[in-house]
Amino acid sequence: MPKSVLVVGGGVAGLQASLDLAEMGFKVYLVEKNPSIGGHMAQLDKTFPTNDCSMCILGPKMVEVVRHPNIQLLTYSEIVKVSGFAGKFEVKVLKNPRFIEVEKCTGCGVCTEKCPVKVPNEFDVSMSARKAIYVPFPQSVPHVSIIDKNHCLFLKKGICRICEKFCQANAINFNQKPEEITLNVSCIIVSTGFELYDPTPISEYGYKQHKNVITALEFERLISASGPTAGQLRRPSDGKIPERIVFVQCVGSRDEKNNPYCCSVCCMFATKEAMLIKEHYPQSEVYILYTDLRRSGKGGQEYTNRAKEEYKINYIRSRPSEIIEDPETKNLKVLYNDGNKVKSLEAELVVLCNTLTPTKEAKKLSEILGIEIDEYGFYKAKDPLQAPVDTNVPGIFVCGFCKEPSNITESVFQASAAASRALELLKGV
């Protein structure tokens, strides 16, 4: 029996750690709470600083994971209990019911077509609708349907069952129950990623009050070919393509009232998003209001230089005080301080670069695993210099954004580093 490792979280860091460990010859259990692996990177349109298409580079990795003979995927599952010690952990995993027999489902999509219930699609940040039975996104892995138990008419009210009638593969099974399984593993790698800070409490920016104030992730879906507008940047209020767009940095971060830390990626992703606008609509005017232009990663300076010189993106150092909506046109006025004067920018769309935070479940998982978190909820490294991917519990390693704000490259570095430390521990003599 080869030794086995548990990886918690199937974003880019978890995928990389799983692949490395599997290639080293270990059996890997990859547990993901969502119905598909891929994480946030699957929602992105392009990635900095090369502007290559996110799904184009992530998709093959996801496929590699599901096809790897040493990796067992446990999607829509969560960790409920961990006991034991390095070399001998016992992990209880709760597999939530999909109400679909995964082996039978072909992902053909007929059930989705026939389902009468429409609900907001979380993959498109609720900007489009999905059905109560659905495949999360076109490149989902595993590419099978799932029934949303909170909205399915049969599971809620005992009526409908239309999907069952139309499923040619007989894959629908309303009798599925949550199932607890036990895994015996030698090491655990935690890579649970992040979630987005909801900027609604920052009322001066008017998110959710002003229709044309959106978040960066909403922007990513709008500009993405697979998004709700098929890649056209149509603003929410009237579907018009905006000509003046303002990005606001550090929303909810570097802010003592919210999160004091810097999320380390939003300067770069705002630059990328601004470039994407100029590529789609060369006539548009784009402004980025920033605090410090922080260039995360290799090639950051060259990237922002290109944005300024080639793409003519306007960078203004300031933090806006207020965003005001014109009640008729739904255009926006962004008030900001320049030197000692209050100035304003007219915009047809404002993109808030909201910060990224540890996930809701991160704290609970830290208690289950017995690993320490810092004051913001990030998993703490045992020692940032000498053991940057180790935790206080021997045999539990950590990588990616859940450890500290990291971009894709850094997450991948840390993921391979965590796999490497796991190998050292498992081969240790």
Add this chain to the structure above:
Amino acid sequence: MKIGVFICHCGLNIAGVINIQKVISAVKNFENVFHVEDNIYSCSASGLQQIKDSIKKYDLDRVVVAACTPRTHEYLYREVCREAGLNPYVFEFVNIREQCSWVHMNEPEKATEKAIDLIRMGVAKAALLRPLEVKEVEVEPSVMVIGAGISGITAALNLSKSGFKVYLVEKEPKIGGTLNDLNLLFPTHINSLELLNNYINEVYNEERITALTSTTLKDVKGFVGNFDVTVVREGEEIRFKVGAIIVATGSVEFKPNGLFGYGKYTQVVTQLQFEKAIKTMEIEKVGNVVMIQCVGLKEVGYCGRICCVVALKNAILIKQKYPNSQVYVLFTDMQAHGPTYESYYKKAKEEGIRFIRFNLEKPPEIFAENDKLMTKVYDITLGEEIELPSDLVILSTPLVQRNESSELSKILKVPLGKDGFFLEAHKKLRPAEFMTDGVFICGAAHAPKDVQECVESALAAAGKAAILLAKGKVRREPITVELDEQLCSGCRICEGICPFGALTLDYVKKTITVNGILCKGCGACVSACPTKALNQNCFENNQITAMIRSLSTWGHRPEALDMEMECEKCD
């Protein structure tokens, strides 16, 4: 002959420009094409399954996929062919994204025509593809790590503890690299030498590590899994065999000669010089200290990233040791990413360090006034110019690549980027690997990095090398050159052209011999061979001719877009 053609939309990356339906109806009429289908994302699990199913259903014997780029996706489709029962090499990739839809974004009609032409050529070639056999070679279970700074040491210790033999090669007489010169390290303020000494002891206690100090690399021959290394130590040559190589040669501080009075005034030093000084000397009083950030940014062309945090560290240490001193940090954008460095920045402000923001277009000036050094800076927050008496000026300069790196890049056949640092295989997904199989990169030789990032990347590179060694075998790509001995005249033109030393003359037979392991399939020799004795698998002369013919029989169109036949590795 039954050729199946699969056309990928790549979301809107291809379908947003190229008219897929028009392409399909044209491709259907090509000779030997039996089946054509399209998919929104061919590389998704369902897309791959669809290709596999169609290969079986239509009993296809050649497969053409028209999609993004072979660089990232070719292996996936080859694998699908294999799983469907075909030889993976009867597959042809047609690049209609990077070489068509992306470059002709504004000319959709012409781009559609070009995509049809590209597929026409791909189909013509596919008809002539031959099945090839993949061979496996054993891997030597040892690694050479070049450079024994913190990155090299970390990689060496990790690999050794994972059970592999390591040759740790260091050109200096002692190991430790830049950490030998540093004082305390951020953010924990551990003493650099203390940290280093623990590691050095570990290195010398590990029996699987051979530390070769005062040693330089002379030559590397061979290929992934089987590198033959020659190093020179005190004039003596040492040879050994390794399966993998890790480059951990670090970088050096940029010397700001002629900038901000550096070299002119003794009170103007770099951060590294300052660290060395306070580590060894007892200084009674420092007075007014001015730190200038982004020194050399224009000269090197990139942000040094870690110099902001280095300045924060030294500013905090000065303020703590000399509470009466005044420390000014003149900066443009404070690169204090993440929670740790942001709170470090906050701490510096709380310590009473003064931060003055300047504009790169209007940099500070250093001048002497009555034997006293002064700094003049335009504070953009205040909107006015201020003058600061400066007993000590510390310049924060970026890390730059070592001069020796260009030599190393030639020996290892790995590239350097525009910024001078070693260029990884893929910025995001393969940051610790080179395109050259079996050679890995980590630490500050890859990009300016702090200690934590060096350690993380070193562990990553070690892990990547360990995968190779743990597998014990490596696949040898069959896309190499084959020789027709009957046609070879033994002229040796090819021998001089081959950059990999894969071709040698057999003096008995008077013909060339091809070392299939050393051959990388670049094809340079094939184009030089006057007798057409050399032929490259998957790019055979008849296949290339068929591609060109398929195009020319279609007729001359003056408005057609440029067509190029390029090396598949470069897109």
